Amino acid sequence: MSLLDRFEQAFMPNYGVPPVALARGEGTRVWDVDGKEYLDFIAGIAVSSLGHAHPALVEAVSRQVATLAHTSNLFVHEPEVLLAEKLLGLLGAPARVFLANSGTEANEAAYKLALTYGRREGRSYFVAAENGFHGRTIGALSLTGKKSIRDQFGPFPVDVRFVPYGDAEALRRAVTGDCIAVFLEPTQGEAGVVPPPEGYLRAAREICDATGALLVADEIQSAIGRTGHWFAHQADGFVPDLLTLAKGLGGGLPIGACVGFGAAGTLFGKGDHGSTFGGNPVSCAAALAVLDNLDLDHVNAVAPRLRSGLESAAHPLLKGVRGRGLWLAAVLTEPRAAEVQRAAAGAGFLVNAVQPDAVRIAPPLVVTADEIDALVTAFPKILEEAAQ
Known part of the structure; x- marks a missing residue:
């Protein structure tokens, strides 16, 4: 029996069954129980400020x-x-x-x-x-x-x-x-x-x-x-x-x-x-x-890169990007946030469908420019898959 099946049998149904079962994390990366690696752009709903397993x-x-x-x-x-x-x-x-x-x-x-x-x-x-x-x-x-x-x-x-x-x-x-x-x-x-x-x-x-x-x-x-x-x-x-x-x-x-x-x-x-x-x-x-x-200078250095990168995804499903710092929402032209969340997970990125037409993106505050670029590069394809 899978961990998700065990979860469903043991817990009250107020969360439904989450789509991913995580096993461990390091920095901005997490791995599920099957060993698949994801870049974490949820951070436990803006919780994991220093990422996962930060030495300090x-x-x-x-x-x-x-x-x-x-x-x-x-x-x-x-x-x-x-x-x-x-x-x-x-x-x-x-x-x-x-x-x-x-x-x-x-x-x-x-x-x-x-x-x-x-x-x-x-x-x-x-x-x-x-x-x-x-x-x-x-x-x-x-x-x-x-x-x-x-x-x-x-x-x-x-x-x-x-x-x-x-x-x-x-x-x-x-x-x-x-x-x-x-x-x-x-x-x-x-x-x-x-x-x-x-x-x-x-x-x-x-x-x-x-x-x-x-x-x-x-x-x-x-x-x-x-x-x-x-x-x-x-x-x-x-x-x-x-x-x-x-x-x-x-x-x-x-x-x-x-x-x-x-x-x-x-x-x-x-x-x-x-x-x-x-x-x-x-x-x-x-x-x-x-x-x-926590390094505020780092947050302020990389946050514009995340926003501008997401905004540059020229796709009919993307209406715009709003928010502040490393706390953004990709606003959609259609209520397909759940589809974007699923497509992102399939591509190795964790994001959150916070509203039917808004995807919350809130990575650990230690996220690097390269990790931001990875999401930005994959984002148009994620939107395309969600649109279909």
Whole structure:
């Protein structure tokens, strides 16, 4: 019986059966259980920042797991303090950190912080963006504007009003003095890597300042160098009240973070929130290795090559390319993203059909120019096969 057959028999059917069973990885390359080699242009959904089996990550995790693997939140350990200090240094603003296990838990922390603020100030509702994605737990799902994964689990515990992403005037109309917080992604990930219009996020900051609502930046996918900056909001010229991180922060190990700036960092009192595994020493060691070894200059050097190379694929199926840094979507003229994903895998490249008409391309941040050229060279033929 194949590994995929065993998977189907052992697991709940919420993922279906993935098309490829992976066995190992090295750098930007992975191999399936049959020995076929692929160039990884998904990176575990923008997670594997340093690629696979990066020596610094392996060494840091191995050393930490042999020293102290777990403490719970009843005790302090140095890796968590070092990580919080490192994040605050990169952010360059007064803030406090809460460490969690994942992106949805980071957003749950932000949600609870916002509720604390809202109840103290007598505010009653949230605003979020249509097609936004903030997680699958009930609090985070309440804020997720993707009907296909949200509606079947309602009703939700709070009033959330959804507005079109990128429409500053719609946001202005929706946010009043009764609004608790606005949750936005600096670029929408699961919607198909959709960047905001110029000035939109600065306008969101101004709207929140004028009304007293908190502004929450969900950077689960966009942070930790993915867009060519440590944090995407830094390029957009604003500072949020709450910032959520995960995915690329751990380089493959599970970790999330919620950062509260200024007064938002002290909204929780003792006992208001917690996590048994949040701030785990091994995950913190991995995150420190990522932050110490990630090269933003390299990201910014190779990212234009990937974008321009994909854009140069003159094919009727390709409408265009959007995104930032090493986080792009090939936008199609027809809903054939699944076919592109299959054709790419057949050619030895892993990409992701994030929307019916959009293929997400998010390689490890260590991807080389030669590896980018390999995908770019193969892309027209991949599109042609998908079109047929």
